[in-house]
Amino acid sequence: MSSAPCASLGVRMEDMKKMIETVRNASKAELIALIERGPDPSLLEAADAVRRRYYGERVFFRGLVEFSNYCKNGCYYCGLQRENRDVHRYRLTPDEILACCREGRRRGFHSFVLQSGEDAYYNEGASPLIVDVVARIKREMPECALTLSVGELPSAVYEKLHVAGGDRFLLRHETADAEHYARLHPPELTFASRKRCLYDLKAAGFAVGAGFMVGSPGQTTEHLAEDLLFLKELQPEMVGIGPFIPQAQTCFADAPAGSLERTLSMIALVRLLLPTSMLPSTTALGTLGAGGRERGLRAGANVVMPNLTPLERRKDYMLYDGKIGVDDGVGEGLARMIESVRRAGYEPDFSRGDPVIL
Ligand code: 5AD
Numbered sequence: 001m002s003s004a005p006c007a008s009l010g011v012r013m014e015d016m017k018k019m020i021e022t023v024r025n026a027s028k029a030e031l032i033a034l035i036e037r038g039p040d041p042s043l044l045e046a047a048d049a050v051r052r053r054y055y056g057e058r059v060f061f062r063g064l065v066e067f068s069n070y071c072k073n074g075c076y077y078c079g080l081q082r083e084n085r086d087v088h089r090y091r092l093t094p095d096e097i098l099a100c101c102r103e104g105r106r107r108g109f110h111s112f113v114l115q116s117g118e119d120a121y122y123n124e125g126a127s128p129l130i131v132d133v134v135a136r137i138k139r140e141m142p143e144c145a146l147t148l149s150v151g152e153l154p155s156a157v158y159e160k161l162h163v164a165g166g167d168r169f170l171l172r173h174e175t176a177d178a179e180h181y182a183r184l185h186p187p188e189l190t191f192a193s194r195k196r197c198l199y200d201l202k203a204a205g206f207a208v209g210a211g212f213m214v215g216s217p218g219q220t221t222e223h224l225a226e227d228l229l230f231l232k233e234l235q236p237e238m239v240g241i242g243p244f245i246p247q248a249q250t251c252f253a254d255a256p257a258g259s260l261e262r263t264l265s266m267i268a269l270v271r272l273l274l275p276t277s278m279l280p281s282t283t284a285l286g287t288l289g290a291g292g293r294e295r296g297l298r299a300g301a302n303v304v305m306p307n308l309t310p311l312e313r314r315k316d317y318m319l320y321d322g323k324i325g326v327d328d329g330v331g332e333g334l335a336r337m338i339e340s341v342r343r344a345g346y347e348p349d350f351s352r353g354d355p356v357i358l
Helices: 013-025 028-037 041-055 094-106 129-140 155-164 178-184 191-204 221-234 260-273 283-288 292-298 330-343
Strands: 058-061 063-068 111-116 145-149 168-170 207-214 238-243 347-349
Touching (some): 028 221, 028 260, 094 111, 111 129, 129 155, 155 191, 168 238, 191 207, 207 260, 238 260, 238 283, 260 292, 283 292, 330 347
Parallel strands (some): 058 347, 063 111, 111 145, 145 168, 207 238
């Protein structure tokens, strides 16, 4: 018995289901083999068919506000690490953050991501300022979804952020291998703590985003397979996947960047592993080369995050070198992103973009 081809592609429903089952039931060794096979057309087409099944042609737009680049951490790969004296540190005031969201709302956005380094000014104390900011945005724009990406915090603060109106929280796990984690981070940062935070966020009621870099220093294919197994266990609503890109002031300045092809394979495999997940086609992917972002979308990604940060701050939020979009005003960047989504064959969507629940 044959079933109808899925959406506009020639992928049959049965083939798609078979691919989902294959990835879902794969052992670590089988995942390694799947990753090493690379982003062949059968993988990419199956991933695209799955995303179309749940989300059609829609690509969800989230307005990104990079509100502080102060960071108390020293992640070895990141340009914002505390040791980097060359960074001009800034933080937007609560009023400025609100103004960025208003501007986004005016342009049609219904979903915002507030991202920062781990900045004690906003996150610490008896009643952290970031909780107020969340409450203010939600009071003014209750129809919008609010995502936080502000790092590891005590579970009590996560609870306050959720009560104040935070809907989602992005906290990449970076690598699910404790030893590899230790190669990328100073000793006070551990995978155990990162994992605990992700489960605390779930318990607090957030839709959770995990994720990792592809090609980070010391990463093996086995580590990537472990990342997939960790995602299968955590079942996050969102997964951020982008290539590692070296930053000149870090100790990994001379390390090679992650590969575009491998990043595409990982996006496609995660689309099959977590069919309804929200997967951004990241700025880092776009930075790797022309058409990177479009290829991410065609590999199963269904989210983009145009930057709403004031132009004069953009160049100070450099996690890695060569980051694209730092010279674009909000309107220009947005127009470019809309154009890129259409070029890839999809339709921009400015709704809240909640994940489908099966
Ligand atoms: N290359 C690519 N991604 C990076 N990030 C931090 N530094 C780099 C880099 N050099 C990613 C991390 C972090 C997210 C905010 O940015 O995965 O979680």
